[in-house]
Amino acid sequence: MKLKLLTAALAAAALAFTAAPHSADAHGPTRQKITETIEIDAPPAKVWAVIGEFHDMSWLPPVEKTEGTGGNVVGAKRRLVLQGGGTIDEVIAKYEPEKMMLMYRIEQVDVKVLPVTNYSSWLTVTPLDDGKKSEVEWKGAFYRGYPNNDPPPELNDEAAIKAVTAVYKAGLAGLKKKVEGGN
Amino acid sequence: MPHRLAAHLPRPAARRLRALLPAALLGAALTAAPGARADEAFVTSQPAEMLSIVDLPTRKVVATLPIPGKPAGIAVSPDGARAFVTSPDGKTLTIIDAAARKVLHRVDVGGGPLGVAVHPSGSPVYVADWYQHRIVAVDAASGAITGEVKVGDSPSGLAVTPDGRLLLSADRDSNQVSLIDTASLKRVATVAVGTRPFGVTIDAAGKRAYTANVVSNDVSVIDIPARKVVATVPVGDHPYVVALAQGRAFSTDQYASTVTVFDVTSFEKLAAIPVGDYPEGIAASRDGTLVYVANWETNTLGVIDAKTLKLLADIPVADGPRAFGAFIRRTGP
Numbered sequence: 001m002k003l004k005l006l007t008a009a010l011a012a013a014a015l016a017f018t019a020a021p022h023s024a025d026a027h028g029p030t031r032q033k034i035t036e037t038i039e040i041d042a043p044p045a046k047v048w049a050v051i052g053e054f055h056d057m058s059w060l061p062p063v064e065k066t067e068g069t070g071g072n073v074v075g076a077k078r079r080l081v082l083q084g085g086g087t088i089d090e091v092i093a094k095y096e097p098e099k100m101m102l103m104y105r106i107e108q109v110d111v112k113v114l115p116v117t118n119y120s121s122w123l124t125v126t127p128l129d130d131g132k133k134s135e136v137e138w139k140g141a142f143y144r145g146y147p148n149n150d151p152p153p154e155l156n157d158e159a160a161i162k163a164v165t166a167v168y169k170a171g172l173a174g175l176k177k178k179v180e181g182g183n
Numbered sequence: 184m185p186h187r188l189a190a191h192l193p194r195p196a197a198r199r200l201r202a203l204l205p206a207a208l209l210g211a212a213l214t215a216a217p218g219a220r221a222d223e224a225f226v227t228s229q230p231a232e233m234l235s236i237v238d239l240p241t242r243k244v245v246a247t248l249p250i251p252g253k254p255a256g257i258a259v260s261p262d263g264a265r266a267f268v269t270s271p272d273g274k275t276l277t278i279i280d281a282a283a284r285k286v287l288h289r290v291d292v293g294g295g296p297l298g299v300a301v302h303p304s305g306s307p308v309y310v311a312d313w314y315q316h317r318i319v320a321v322d323a324a325s326g327a328i329t330g331e332v333k334v335g336d337s338p339s340g341l342a343v344t345p346d347g348r349l350l351l352s353a354d355r356d357s358n359q360v361s362l363i364d365t366a367s368l369k370r371v372a373t374v375a376v377g378t379r380p381f382g383v384t385i386d387a388a389g390k391r392a393y394t395a396n397v398v399s400n401d402v403s404v405i406d407i408p409a410r411k412v413v414a415t416v417p418v419g420d421h422p423y424v425v426a427l428a429q430g431r432a433f434s435t436d437q438y439a440s441t442v443t444v445f446d447v448t449s450f451e452k453l454a455a456i457p458v459g460d461y462p463e464g465i466a467a468s469r470d471g472t473l474v475y476v477a478n479w480e481t482n483t484l485g486v487i488d489a490k491t492l493k494l495l496a497d498i499p500v501a502d503g504p505r506a507f508g509a510f511i512r513r514t515g516p
Binding site: 026030032033093148 | 230253272294295297313314337356438461479502503
């Protein structure tokens with residue numbers, strides 16, 4: 001299970017208090033994008049009710065706690081506290097309930113927690129089967145964790161894609177479980 | 184008449200039809216409309232590793248050309264004969280016969296080639312090395328490296344003055360623009376600008392340059408002869424590069440998903456036009472009536488009316504269009 005990689009990374013993060021901070025805006029040459037989708041046996045409104053609550057990301061397995069302020073509007077911020085003590089600070093970039101679309105960005109994350117920089121993400125719900133079911137699409141765009149040339153393997157483009165893909169797969173599975181379990 | 188039929192079909196259909204025609208008829212079809220071929224956009228798609236060639240009047244992709252190494256930067260020669268594409272991951276410059284859609288040379292420039300500009304005479308080609316903080320000059324015909332000059336940290340956008348005398352480099356991580364004398368390939372001045380300048384654009388008169396400053400969310404306007412900033416204009420979140428048309432500047436705002444437009448005389452903001460997500464490369468048509476914008480996230484080339492400031496169309500292109508540089512190709516006089 002790819003989740004193991006994530007939890008291993010998180011465990012490493014707990015130990016790596018002395019990791020050198022990166023310049024907040026330096027980045028590699030090639031922005032990456034990935035998309036994961038899942039079908040959920042529930043109407044879109046029910047799925048959106050979960051995704052659209054920015055200050056509760058309990059459906060993403062490694063998240064222990066979501067701390068935040070500002071409601072579900074552009075500019076609202078949250079901090080995901082992960083198992084092992086890593087944190088991810090995020091901010092809403094677009095919030096469009098009529099389209100059931102949430103876009104947010106990572107403002108601050110240690111590359112030991114998630115090996116990416118300049119990360120943006122989109123969550124969108126679309127109806128399936130005349131609105132009886134839903135499809136959730138989770139898109140991400142980001143640069144690798146290492147801003148300079150010839151990155152080490154744990155911070156290269158492949159590592160970034162692998163890590164975010166693992167998060168999305170685990171998150172969508174967790175979302176499906178939460179929504180369908182609540183039926 | 185077969186050639187008339189072909190002329191009225193969308194280009195891909197016409198191409199398929201031509202493929203079925205005998206050679207003699209094909210010749211007739213090609214000669215039926217001399218000079219009818221119109222300007223094109225050469226759009227680099229980084230994740231797709233593809234160059235999409237868009238016929239601008241019909242707003243359709245008429246050809247694609249695979250380019251390895253995650254292509255990002257593009258510069259088409261002033262006469263439209265050549266296109267130069269940087270691949271930062273491949274550490275190469277690809278030299279393309281623009282009309283034949285054929286790769287002529289792949290030049291190993293090392294480092295992280297990103298920004299690219301062509302001298303108005305057609306050669307050399309200047310390539311910014313994002314990692315080794317230098318600009319490499321490449322002979323356009325042979326692909327030979329003919330020189331290099333050290334600049335500030337992480338040079339990204341490049342532009343040459345219309346008289347060919349000065350090369351400007353946006354030195355992103357030094358928050359400055361370097362001015363390089365092209366004859367001697369020596370740096371003659373630096374101008375401090377906003378925070379993290381990425382693209383640099385020079386006006387037709389060669390008097391002013393505009394940098395899009397990614398972190399300070401503004402555009403620095405440089406008086407080139409005076410070598411100083413004369414205005415700093417706020418634009419949208421994470422501006423990438425500026426295009427000029429109709430006495431207006433158009434900045435692509437990556438995070439805001441807008442193109443901010445301001446008047447280049449009064450510096451008054453005129454509009455923030457919603458476009459596709461993560462807009463990057465932007466360039467004006469040769470007559471200045473339209474502005475084309477590559478939307479990296481949405482995989483489209485947006486078409487903006489430079490007078491009404493309305494988005495007219497979105498043309499689908501290959502995944503992850505960047506088109507960072509002079510990507511409009513002249514096909515006629």
